[in-house]
Amino acid sequence: MKRRTFVRSATLAAGGAVVAGTAGDLVATTRAQAQTGLRINGARINAHLAELSKFGRNPQGGVSRVAYSDADRDGRAYLMQLMRDATLAVSVDTAGNIWGKRPGSQAGLKPIVFGSHIDSVPEGGNYDGDVGTLGAVEVAQTLIEQGVTTRHPLDIVCWQNEEGGLYGSHAATDAVTAQELAGVSVSGKTIRDGIRFLGGDPTRLEESRRRTGDVTCYFELHIEQGGILDKEHLDIGIVEGIVAITRFDVTVAGLANHAGTTAMGDRHDALLSASRFVEAVNRIATATPGRQVATVGRIQAFPGAVNVIPGRVECTLEMRDLDAEKIKRLGAEIRAEAERIGKQNGTTFTFQGSSTDHVASLSDPAMRAHVAAASKALGLSTKLMPSGAGHDAQNMARIGPMGMIFIPSVGGISHSPKEFSTPKDIENGVNVLLHSVLAADRA
Numbered sequence: 001m002k003r004r005t006f007v008r009s010a011t012l013a014a015g016g017a018v019v020a021g022t023a024g025d026l027v028a029t030t031r032a033q034a035q036t037g038l039r040i041n042g043a044r045i046n047a048h049l050a051e052l053s054k055f056g057r058n059p060q061g062g063v064s065r066v067a068y069s070d071a072d073r074d075g076r077a078y079l080m081q082l083m084r085d086a087t088l089a090v091s092v093d094t095a096g097n098i099w100g101k102r103p104g105s106q107a108g109l110k111p112i113v114f115g116s117h118i119d120s121v122p123e124g125g126n127y128d129g130d131v132g133t134l135g136a137v138e139v140a141q142t143l144i145e146q147g148v149t150t151r152h153p154l155d156i157v158c159w160q161n162e163e164g165g166l167y168g169s170h171a172a173t174d175a176v177t178a179q180e181l182a183g184v185s186v187s188g189k190t191i192r193d194g195i196r197f198l199g200g201d202p203t204r205l206e207e208s209r210r211r212t213g214d215v216t217c218y219f220e221l222h223i224e225q226g227g228i229l230d231k232e233h234l235d236i237g238i239v240e241g242i243v244a245i246t247r248f249d250v251t252v253a254g255l256a257n258h259a260g261t262t263a264m265g266d267r268h269d270a271l272l273s274a275s276r277f278v279e280a281v282n283r284i285a286t287a288t289p290g291r292q293v294a295t296v297g298r299i300q301a302f303p304g305a306v307n308v309i310p311g312r313v314e315c316t317l318e319m320r321d322l323d324a325e326k327i328k329r330l331g332a333e334i335r336a337e338a339e340r341i342g343k344q345n346g347t348t349f350t351f352q353g354s355s356t357d358h359v360a361s362l363s364d365p366a367m368r369a370h371v372a373a374a375s376k377a378l379g380l381s382t383k384l385m386p387s388g389a390g391h392d393a394q395n396m397a398r399i400g401p402m403g404m405i406f407i408p409s410v411g412g413i414s415h416s417p418k419e420f421s422t423p424k425d426i427e428n429g430v431n432v433l434l435h436s437v438l439a440a441d442r443a
């Protein structure tokens with residue numbers, strides 16, 4: 001719709017809304033109706049994505065724009081230019097996160113924050129993080145062009161080093177330890193040096209920290225990274241929350257012995273038990289109703305020789321679901337089965353809890369409702385779904401209401417140069433983000 005047409009139809013709609021009610025109601029109703037026809041520029045957001053994909057482009061057609069690399073720095077410079085072009089006030093906080101801010105019309109209101117990240121995994125794709133970050137800038141630019149001033153300030157954010165462990169959003173919502181700062185990122189730089197490289201100051205991280213009540217809410221648009229929306233031909237995923245992760249280091253102890261002289265009935269083969277365990281984990285997780293997942297992702301047999309029966313196996317067990325209690329039950333069932341498997345050939349299983357567990361992080365019901373209403377108004381189909389992958393949104397959920405919007409990933413492929421979302425789905429997602437932000441602003 002052209003701007004002139006939009007203004008006329010909005011005026012007509014507002015005219016039709018003159019009914020009984022308070023002046024405040026009327027203002028709110030008029031504002032809502034005036035905003036209904038707003039749409040982002042689909043061609044522009046897709047052109048910006050194509051431009052960003054040049055920074056760190058790899059021969060496979062994706063990007064290797066790992067945090068703190070030259071490509072990351074250059075991609076960030078491009079993003080900051082886009083923000084300036086949109087007339088946002090651009091700054092880099094002490095944690096190295098980029099902010100593009102626009103004031104609101106009503107004094108005293110806390111900002112609506114939305115954005116994502118633009119760093120990638122090595123040999124990553126062009127959509128993970130990029131869609132949500134450039135989409136956030138597109139939303140702001142659309143509002144500015146159309147002369148729409150929100151009541152709340154708008155803070156568009158690009159979190160630094162999402163792929164390395166959500167470092168930017170972690171620093172913005174929690175204390176960062178010296179040990180974390182000393183960790184080495186994929187770029188080869190420590191987190192501390194990386195923050196400096198991006199223009200932050202690791203000695204003043206506290207200044208970037210936001211606390212409960214500092215934000216009105218947070219939205220993040222992201223590609224699904226799984227194949228559910230694509231397979232079911234749905235437009236938008238309304239994220240229920242980001243799943244809890246529980247991990248164990250599992251050791252299977254048997255008896256190493258001569259592979260030529262030990263009869264089959266006399267063996268305590270740890271790898272045989274581990275193989276049965278891998279199968280059992282898959283069977284139990286599949287047979288339980290729900291959307292939980294369980295994986296044995298790493299396995300190693302010792303001593304690992306061609307002519308020795310494995311005496312010990314070390315492997316991992318990872319389980320994910322929104323419901324931590326369910327993970328507990330699943331874990332208990334898997335352990336009971338492991339014990340049964342061990343008894344079959346005189347081996348034993350031990351489970352050691354890991355330090356890399358994450359609690360589930362639920363989205364806010366009101367934010368979900370905004371995303372659902374925005375999708376419906378745009379004529380888009382939706383599905384309520386968990387996020388199996390981690391996102392900066394899980395850190396922001398610690399300090400305020402969080403909402404996440406998913407768009408389909410073709411074939412469910414992500415963290416790969418083959419990652420792809422269609423220009424139409426991207427346009428849809430950014431329009432849903434726009435109207436979710438506007439709904440939160442009116443609420």
Ligand SMILES: [Zn+2]
Nearest residue numbers: 128129162222
């Ligand atoms: Zn991401």
